[in-house]
Amino acid sequence: MTYEERSQAFKARIDAGDKIEAGDWMPDEYRQSALKFIEMHANSEVMGALPEREWIPRAPTLKRKLSLTAKVQDEVGHGQILYRVAEDLGKTREQMFDDLVNGRTKFHNVFHYPTYTWGDVAVIGWLIDGAALVNQKALLDSSYLPYVRAMRRICPEESLHLRHGEELVLELVSGTPDQRQMFQDAVDRWWQPIMHFFGPPSKKKDMLIYWGIKTRSNESLRQEFFSTYVPKLWDLGISVPDPALAWNQERGEWDWSEPDWEEFWQVVRGNGPMTAVRLAYRKAMWDAHGWVREIFAGIPEAA
Amino acid sequence: MPIWDVFGKRKPDDEFEWVGSIKASDLEMALVLARETHFRHKEGVAYAVRGHGEQGLHVASYGGDELGGVTDRSYRRQEAYVGVGRKHRKVSQLLAERGLTIDRPRPPVGRSAATSRSG
Amino acid sequence: MNRSDGEDPRLALVLALADDELILGHRHSEWTGWAPHIEEDLAFSSIAQDEIAHARLLYRLAREAGLTDRDEDALALGREPHEYTNAVLCERPNGEWAYTVARQYLYDTADAVRLESLAGSSWRELADAVKVMQLEEKYHLDHARVWFERLTGGPSLTAREKFAEGLARAIGEAIELFEPLAGEALLIAEGVMERSNEELLLDWLARVGEELEAASMDYVLERHAAGVGEMVPTSSGDIAGGAEEFSAPVAVRRGGRWVHEGGFTGSGGRRGRHSEDFLPLWEEMTALYRSHPGARW
Numbered sequence: 001m002t003y004e005e006r007s008q009a010f011k012a013r014i015d016a017g018d019k020i021e022a023g024d025w026m027p028d029e030y031r032q033s034a035l036k037f038i039e040m041h042a043n044s045e046v047m048g049a050l051p052e053r054e055w056i057p058r059a060p061t062l063k064r065k066l067s068l069t070a071k072v073q074d075e076v077g078h079g080q081i082l083y084r085v086a087e088d089l090g091k092t093r094e095q096m097f098d099d100l101v102n103g104r105t106k107f108h109n110v111f112h113y114p115t116y117t118w119g120d121v122a123v124i125g126w127l128i129d130g131a132a133l134v135n136q137k138a139l140l141d142s143s144y145l146p147y148v149r150a151m152r153r154i155c156p157e158e159s160l161h162l163r164h165g166e167e168l169v170l171e172l173v174s175g176t177p178d179q180r181q182m183f184q185d186a187v188d189r190w191w192q193p194i195m196h197f198f199g200p201p202s203k204k205k206d207m208l209i210y211w212g213i214k215t216r217s218n219e220s221l222r223q224e225f226f227s228t229y230v231p232k233l234w235d236l237g238i239s240v241p242d243p244a245l246a247w248n249q250e251r252g253e254w255d256w257s258e259p260d261w262e263e264f265w266q267v268v269r270g271n272g273p274m275t276a277v278r279l280a281y282r283k284a285m286w287d288a289h290g291w292v293r294e295i296f297a298g299i300p301e302a303a
Numbered sequence: 304m305p306i307w308d309v310f311g312k313r314k315p316d317d318e319f320e321w322v323g324s325i326k327a328s329d330l331e332m333a334l335v336l337a338r339e340t341h342f343r344h345k346e347g348v349a350y351a352v353r354g355h356g357e358q359g360l361h362v363a364s365y366g367g368d369e370l371g372g373v374t375d376r377s378y379r380r381q382e383a384y385v386g387v388g389r390k391h392r393k394v395s396q397l398l399a400e401r402g403l404t405i406d407r408p409r410p411p412v413g414r415s416a417a418t419s420r421s422g
Numbered sequence: 423m424n425r426s427d428g429e430d431p432r433l434a435l436v437l438a439l440a441d442d443e444l445i446l447g448h449r450h451s452e453w454t455g456w457a458p459h460i461e462e463d464l465a466f467s468s469i470a471q472d473e474i475a476h477a478r479l480l481y482r483l484a485r486e487a488g489l490t491d492r493d494e495d496a497l498a499l500g501r502e503p504h505e506y507t508n509a510v511l512c513e514r515p516n517g518e519w520a521y522t523v524a525r526q527y528l529y530d531t532a533d534a535v536r537l538e539s540l541a542g543s544s545w546r547e548l549a550d551a552v553k554v555m556q557l558e559e560k561y562h563l564d565h566a567r568v569w570f571e572r573l574t575g576g577p578s579l580t581a582r583e584k585f586a587e588g589l590a591r592a593i594g595e596a597i598e599l600f601e602p603l604a605g606e607a608l609l610i611a612e613g614v615m616e617r618s619n620e621e622l623l624l625d626w627l628a629r630v631g632e633e634l635e636a637a638s639m640d641y642v643l644e645r646h647a648a649g650v651g652e653m654v655p656t657s658s659g660d661i662a663g664g665a666e667e668f669s670a671p672v673a674v675r676r677g678g679r680w681v682h683e684g685g686f687t688g689s690g691g692r693r694g695r696h697s698e699d700f701l702p703l704w705e706e707m708t709a710l711y712r713s714h715p716g717a718r719w
Binding site: 046049050052053056057058059060061062064065066069070072073075076077079080083093118168171172175176178179281282285288289291292293294295296 | 448451452454455456458459460461463464467468470471474475477478481494495498499518519572573576578580581584703706707709710711714717718719
Binding site: 157 | 304306323324325326327328332340343344378379380381384387390391394395397398399401403404405406407408409410411
């Protein structure tokens with residue numbers, strides 16, 4: 001069989017719902033698409049840890065100090081799982097980290113923004129984790145089986161985080177006027193990054209959907225997010241800074257205002273408000289600890 | 304850097320099952336690190352590691368209750384958050400009584416949160 | 423209305439232990455998300471959570487024993503800086519990974535010695551709490567040992583040097599973990615403490631001395647001894663106070679084992695006197711709690 005023929009047969013398997021294992025033959029395009037996507041997912045987990053870890057030292061109770069530490073620990077754990085999956089597609093973790101801290105690869109926009117208050121911790125813990133969970137549940141149908149296994153491990157942990165986040169929210173909205181305002185302010189600031197999280201309207205030919213690595217469009221995921229979280233926000237008396245956001249009964253979907261896509265592309269290019277600072281921290285840590293990596297590189301095998 | 308496969312048992316009578324892998328310099332380090340990577344949520348009562356190309360499992364000395372912590376770790380378990388849904392309804396009700404609910408068009412009650420899979 | 427928290431020696435004992443665990447746990451938790459190796463990040467975060475959980479256990483114990491009216495959060499996050507009795511070792515910033523693991527090794531070996539002793543306390547509730555903590559501390563010791571061996575025994579000279587520097591910086595303040603408590607005599611008389619801090623320190627120094635010797639690292643103890651008693655710069659670079667401000671016992675080798683000589687002067691943290699690193703830590707740790715008194719989170 002020629003390469004073309006093998007690729008087409010492979011594509012037919014995917015379209016038929018077959019799953020691909022790490023050791024299977026795969027076209028280069030599939031391997032590269034999967035690797036890039038999973039690498040970005042892994043990067044996002046470890047970069048997502050940075051805004052939240054700022055609040056570990058500042059947590060307002062011992063219980064929350066512990067639960068927030070555990071949550072951030074889990075994000076690192078998700079990164080660990082995902083980097084391992086990506087490594088088996090042909091790029092070392094060391095190379096991926098080096099590319100990340102030197103700005104050569106990407107991570108989700110939403111983690112390029114600053115946190116200012118405990119209200120932000122609650123928004124991240126409930127709404128952003130909620131958005132991530134919508135995405136991650138959809139990935140359970142991915143064609144790449146090692147990635148599916150990773151999602152099967154990650155989704156239950158993410159569900160736990162979500163309920164924790166919801167608990168933080170409930171305390172704020174039922175707390176003092178200051179606390180309510182703290183949460184409302186945070187929602188107002190984070191709404192646009194959350195809208196960006198689901199990405200712009202899907203391209204006509206999305207290679208990730210072509211190869212079955214992603215199975216749902218950005219738009220359907222965004223609609224699911226609205227249906228899950230907006231009524232709950234409104235029940236808590238929390239508004240969303242989009243005057244157009246409303247359920248359209250006729251069309252059976254939510255109307256909403258497009259966010260500023262120019263800002264989206266700026267952040268994708270690495271010009272988010274916290275991008276440079278956060279990468280600089282990571283790079284400083286990475287560069288300073290080369291000696292630790294040497295230890296982990298193990299004893300070289302005899303020639 | 305060496306990769307180690309990690310295996311765990313959920314119950315003492317189970318067989319060891321593959322749960323994931325870690326990177327560590329050597330066996331002892333692998334045994335120490337595998338514990339919190341794969342068993343901090345009480346996913347097992349015993350675990351083992353195996354280097355690439357090896358046949359046998361190296362079983363860790365930790366087990367039972369030690370895995371996942373002995374002091375109060377409820378904050379990282381599902382059980383601690385079981386009442387959250389109920390609490391949400393209660394808080395929503397209290398806020399409704401204070402006239403704070405935002406009354407804008409929303410999907411009809413009973414419609415599942417997940418939209419259809421198409422699109 | 424609080425009881426005069428400073429008076430009861432039992433409270434002083436529990437708070438010293440709890441504050442050590444809280445403040446060190448706070449420092450250790452600062453590595454979560456950016457430790458030098460992902461699986462190590464996970465392990466170290468669990469160690470940090472253990473320490474904070476132990477602090478919580480001990481604060482609750484103090485209240486249940488009627489030694490204080492304050493709840494765990496009021497104790498952990500609501501006291502004034504001079505009321506915290508953690509050892510200065512615990513409040514130092516993490517610095518680089520080498521200092522962090524050096525400190526973890528020294529702290530957890532010291533903690534093992536004092537917990538072994540307290541596990542036999544006549545104060546049953548404390549002994550029970552200690553036995554629970556020991557189950558988790560076992561992992562801390564294994565973790566410390568694995569790093570100790572790889573940093574001192576591996577092919578990397580850089581690693582060995584960095585670890586030695588870390589140990590040398592930490593060891594003087596580690597000795598102050600064993601500063602005798604006010605009212606200690608009473609605690610010993612009642613069997614609440616089976617052994618004095620003096621005895622525990624000797625025991626710990628002997629163990630650490632042996633381990634360092636086996637790794638040809640005992641020179642860090644000698645280097646430390648040479649440094650103390652002089653004008654020692656603080657981590658900010660200033661020269662603080664006179665020699666007596668910095669006096670703690672020094673480790674010296676006598677008759678084939680490591681012992682200490684010299685007395686404590688009360689600036690090790692147990693009397694509420696802290697280094698310049700404590701206030702910024704305290705402000706960051708307690709600001710949100712203190713700015714919303716009575717709020718739920």
